[in-house]
Amino acid sequence: MPLSILIWLPAAVGLVAALLPRALGPRVAALGTLGALGIAIGLIADYDPSSGLQHVTDETWIAELGIHYKLGLDGLNLFLVALTTLGFAAAAVAANFRTWERSRLFYFHLLLGETAVLGAFLAQDLALFVAFFDLMLIPFYFLAGQWGDGENRVAAVTKLVVYTFVGSLLMLAAAIATGVMSAGDGQEISFALSDLRERTLGEGTQQWLFLLFAVAFLVKMPAFPLHGWMPDGYRAMPLEVLAVFSGVLSKVGAYGFLRIVLPTFPDASAHFQELMLILAVVSILYGSAMAFTTTNARLVVGYSSVAQLGFITLGIFALNDQGAQGALLQMINHGLVVVPLFLIIGLLARRAGSEDLRDMGGIAFRAPVLATLFLIVALATLAMPGSSNFIGEFLILLGVFESKMAIAFVASIGIALAAVYGLRLFIRAMHNRVGASVESREIALRDAVVLVPLVAVILFFAVYPQLALSRGEDSVVSTIAPAVEVTR
Amino acid sequence: MIAATGPHIDVEALSPLLALTGGGLVVLLVGLLRPRVVREVLVPLLALASLAAALGLAIWQWDADEEIIAGALRVDTLALAFTAFVIVAAAITVLLSWRAVAPREAAHGEYYAMLLVSAAGMSVLVQAQNLVSLFIGFELLSVPLYVLCASEMRRSSSLEAGLKYLIIGSVGSATLLYGLALIYGATGRTDFAAIADALNSVGGPVSDPLFLTGLALSVVGLAFKVSVAPFHQWTPDAYEGAPTPVTAFMATATKVAALGVIIRFFDVALINAQPDWAPALAALATITIVVGNVGAIGQTSVKRLLAWSSVAQAGYMLAGIVVGTQHGIEAVAFYLAAYLVMNMAAFAVVVARARETGLGDAIEALEGIGQSKPLLAWPMTIAMLGLAGIPGTAGFIGKFFLIDGAVDGDYAWLGIVIVVGSAVSLVYYLKVVAAMWMRPAPRSVPVLAGGAVDDPPADAPAGPRAAGGEVTLVAVGCAAGPVVFGVLPGPLFDIARDAAAAMSHLF
Incomplete structure (x- = not known):
């Protein structure tokens, strides 16, 4: 439950801030990010290093497809979640010292972005992870395209989005294939990371799935040679937004390797x-x-x-x-x-x-x-x-x-x-x-x-x-x- | 003395269809009355009423599963669900046509009557249970649409669209008819179940060249209607030239009906020949996805862009049919519903902006509306992102479902084709989004943008005027759908599952 609150708090505050008067909205939005930071600090204080996955929420989201709304916190994502809330709080407060056109919409997108990133870090279901991973790009598209710097920002940010989406859509296909193919006879299809870890895939299957996931994560990071979007994309973003985009979103790629790729495709990882x-x-x-x-x-x-x-x-x-x-x-x-x-x-x-x-x-x-x-x-x-x-x-x-x-x-x-x-x-x-x-x-x-x-x-x-x-x-x-x- | 007995007619099961045809006749007659208020208000209201009645009757019949009229039609959840989709599309079309030019020029009675009859044809098509009723439904849906395309009689591009659609549609119909005849020749049967049996028999006609030729020709005929590449060339021209509400109807309802009949035809009648047609259909789906997405990239007219995008979307949905499983059909039904509302939202915005700016359907008409018209900008944004398959919209779950079905049916590579296509599609969907949010509004809106006077842009003969509240309502209402079902897809899944349950013979 605290994890759900943490994830959805920024988006909810962003929505409220968008409806408040112009003078008040940005302040409320910044307070919302500070609130999320507070929750994250509380989670660190409350963390018990010896007991594995904590604060687990596990609800069936889409029964027909075997997708669960499953969240959990462990040593792997604890500090990344804290980093996310810290980064967004810094960005939101820093942004408050500048005036933005259509400022309420700006903060709405920024806070929606925070929700998506937190969701990606906390998701313990592969399909849910993919959904948040794809979603987090969209607010940044609007942030860079509407409030960014430079004449060519729209082209640059379109390139960024298309580039990253090629990766994340390939990952979508790979994620579905992982869930479907790992389910043995008589097993329900499941995307829960804990289930996927136990169900083993053939080595050949692992290898092509690994490559699709790797492309998604390497583009996101970005790593050579998949960094082509980076120079133009970085030039196009407002610096406050770029701070979180580079500081926080790039970590989701690296985190994906640790959280998903190594445990689910161990043979391919070694290969x-x-x-x-x-x-x-x-x-x-x-x-x-x-x-x-x-x-x-x-x-x-x-x-x-x-x-x-x-x-x-x-x-x-x-x-x-x-x-x-x-x-x-x-x-x-x-x-x-x-x-x-x-x-x-x-x-x-x-x-x-x-x-x-x-x-x-x-x-x-x-x-x-x-x-x-x-x-x-x-x-x-x-x-x-x-x-x-x-x-x-x-x-x-x-x-x-x-x-x-x-x-x-x-x-x-x-x-x-x-x-x-x-x-x-x-x-x-x-x-x-x-x-x-x-x-x-x-x-x-x-x-x-x-x-x-x-x-x-x-x-x-x-x-x-x-x-x-x-x-x-x-x-x-x-x-x-x-x-x-x-x-x- | 033996009395001549016709087939037993189950009026209850036939009632949605009767409501549509009856409504069409009433509307046609009422449209003859002189008073203006009757023609401009009562006629569309009557059309809406008969659509509402048909929808209600379809829901009332929901649990039906029977053959009616001597096995000509089959009323089951698949037919009823798809009929309901068509009715919803038709009702939205009526709202979009309310203040449009087309019904005024074509006479209100005729316009709405043809809309209803076309919807009735679609309903027949998705219920078709033998080759003859299939063809009747096919023609009943097409002929009124040819006329509706050309209903803005004083605009040459509308006439051109109608003529083009008529000629190409007739070629498609003729090809289909030829194919159906050959299948009949090879199997000796016209009803789907008997064809399936004939194909199943040992040494049956599965590998008979006569049958295979018939199969190929019927695929081509149906492909024309769903605008599957390479039989899609008419689509952008017809969609661009037709009055926008008619385009919206063609892009959504026709797809529903044609995909519905493809499901029935391939997954019932020809299911035993699945190894023969599945690779061919998969190849067609791939070509369609590539051609549609690449074709859309350079477009500057939103209607043309949506036309190409609808070609690509047809390719995605074909993937769900290729695998020949219940799971795949569920995915198609789910995706169709999502596709329908997202497209309707987009077309509603096109209609509104064409009326407000006089710029027609050019992308420029959308520039800067993020600031000035958020009630139009948000629906369009949601529609575009949903069609691209962004999470948080039903488009994402629909695509997830389709890929799931493809992988599940051992067509994993088709799943990859879908995602690559979606990635390309972002280029043009984002172009529309960028125009709305990231470009300033044009400083002065010309009454008639460029072009010769005798060929003004689509749907804009009268210069700027108010869009009408009902259009905004349609846009907002249709955009709410993908968001709600993107977060809580449960109810839509129930409909999809019911629809696929009618195909209980499939794995």
Whole structure:
């Protein structure tokens, strides 16, 4: 029940806010996201690491098709749910400090998006997951298309939606096939993840289903070579929206591998392990290389995300406990740094009059607080020892060293590259020669209200990553167990 | 002395059909009266009343399962469900026609009478139980539609649409008739059950070239009517030229009826030849999905776009018939209902905007209505997203159901074709959505947009005028359907299950 409330609260608040007077709607919407954040924090406090799936809701939704409305919380999605509510709360509050045309509709779409993402993270039924996964794109289509930046935003966002939908519709077909084909003689068709895990599929069947799921998740992340929508799509979105899109939605893809692919298709996961690892390494190298050559600040972060999600994929397909745990921790870490990064880019762009790194420079001059906040986030991004990101990447590489040493060596280069693009972003924006139209001024109180808590969470996790690691351990170990079994 | 006895006629089971034909006659006669209020208000009201009566009678007969008129027609849940869909489509068409130009030019009595008779033909078609009644239903549905297409007599594109539909439709009918004759020749029977028996007998005519030719020709004839590629070329032209309410009726009700008869014909009469026709039908479905979706991408007229999209949608639904299972038929019935309301919502918005802007059915007529006309923009948005199969709408569940049926019937690859088609379809559905929400409204709306004076855009001869409350009502009401059934699909599933239960001989 608390999970249903958590999922539907944002959409309900969004609907109410859309009907309220113009001055009130945005405030109510922001309060709604803060309420969801409160529920998520309560769930963390209430979480019992030893008892598996919790707060389970299991209702029959469509009996004829064997689809259940089944939700559940475990160590795998606990912190991702919290990250989602945090990201959306930050975005909604930050958005409140700007005026939007047709603002109530804006918040309605934003909060509908939150509902869909939370639903995808909490769903324990494959069909329900697919439904939420597909649904979450639509509000973002409207957000980018109506309130986005740039002349070509409609074309860009259409490309984004079509690209991702090719993936998610293939997944729809694969999900149905999984449910139908895994039901043995006399068994009812079921899409419940717990049932699918027990029903085994033939290896050949697993392989083509695996590929369809992998395409959906890799597009969503995005990973090389399926990232074609990313540059245009990222340029088209308003930064507040992009913060959650990149910080939170990209994790659904990585989460899908852990939650669905590894337990349901263990043989295929082992079979395609090397392919996935190679794709991950290529993503890391390609993303890093692009991140330190491009000059648009938001694309620097965008390409760095490609690299970071490469690391996460690497950890997942190390197919051992350290790798998967590192991947889960890194998903949270990446979300935590990307959300403030995009908000900071918004602040920088307002000071420099452009999002191009070449127009920036010297912004730190009169803005020590902003510079400090940015520095902390940047150092976390490049996985400075002492940050939680460092622990995440360390665990991932440890895992890969154990399973495929050669790949781990290549991937290690990625850490060095991250330092290059992370520091480049910071130095070109904050230091160097003062840009022609740069006006260096300190962070305003209202921006600090959003950023300081986010940075505080990063610092908290740097000190105490154990919070996520210990709560996630049992679930991670059990979700990858079938695949680990096969590789032995 | 032996009295000549006709077949026993079960009036109760025949009552929905009688209501439609009787209503048609009454409407035709009342339309002859002079007073304007009679023609413009009473006639459509009478049409609505007879549709309501027919719907009520169909629901009253819901549990019936019997052959009537010496086995010519079969009244069962499948027939009644599809008849009910047709009646709903016809009733919505009456509402959309209320202030339209077509009935005024064609005379109200004739217009509505033909609509009712066409609906009666569709009802006969979905009840058809032998080759003769099949063909009678087919013609009874088609002939009034040829006329209705051309009912805006002062607009040349309407006449063109009517003529084109007449010629191509007649070719289709002739092909079908030829095919039916050959099947009769091969099996010696006209009623479906006996044909099925004949095909089942050892050394039966299944591999007889005569039978196979007949089968192929009937597939082609029926394919014309459902606009299955490559027999779809008439569709965009006829849909664009016909008065928009008639287009809406053709896009929905005709599909219901034609798919209904395809279910009966293939899954009853020819079920024992399923290995012969299923691969061919699957190939046709694939071609249809590809052609429909690719054809729709470049369209700038919403009616043409919806025409191409209806071609693609017919392909999706054909997939449910290919597998020849009850599950597949359930999926088709479910999807048809969802498809019907989503299309009606879209056409209602087209009608409203054509009247309000004078821009006809161009996509420009929709620009910026997200801000100015949310009551039209939301229904159109829901219709487009629903047709694309976005979760939260009945379109998603319908597609889920169809793919489920395809995979279940060992046609998993057809499921993949459906999803790839849906992904492509987003390109053009989103184009409409983007026009409504992401483009500014045109600054001044021209009374007549471009073009020669003697060929104004479809449905816009009188320049801007009010859309009429009933059109908005239809749009909002039809858009509520996909959302409600997308979240709580239970009731629609019950209807679909009942409809498929009539095919109890299937697995």
